[in-house]
Amino acid sequence: MSTPDWSPFRALARRVLREGAPLTLGDDVRTLILRTAEEVSITDAEAALSTSAGALALVREAERRISEGSNRLTDALHVMWRFQGQGDYERARQQMRDVLAVEVVPYYRELALEQLAGMTGEP
Structure with missing residues (x-):
């Protein structure tokens, strides 16, 4: 999956x-x-665009998913790297599992899965 350009x-x-x-x-x-709605897994986006209020709510929700997902993943990566530095790979893996438990944006899920896969050979 390529990096989405949400700019x-x-x-x-x-x-x-x-x-x-x-x-x-x-x-x-x-x-x-x-x-963008498709990229952040929002369904019924077309219907939401049929009203001004729906369109505004759609923009708000997509922006929330991008921001919160980014923050969640970044925070988890920092903690994961700290645990890896301490040699605690189980707690490092758990950071990515925690992200995957709640994340809906496919791009952020893929990044978390890649981090987990990168730790498969570690104790």
Whole structure:
């Protein structure tokens, strides 16, 4: 899986959610939102775009999944590396298992799985 480019979506979300800009659903914006929704495992995105409130909720949820997933994985990686440095590979693996227990974004799940796979030869 390639690294998703969420920069355009995150810029849109920042303008709309933080700066209060209106969410104008032209073809480009609809395509961006739908693609991002798919990448973060949001179903029924097309239906959500049928109303202004639904579109705004969709942007909010996609942004939440990207931000929280990134933070969750980054935090877990730091703890995992600390445990690895201490030679505690079981606790290091558990960090990634904990991420996988709650993460829904496929990209973040793949990264966590790769970390687990990288520790298979360790005690």
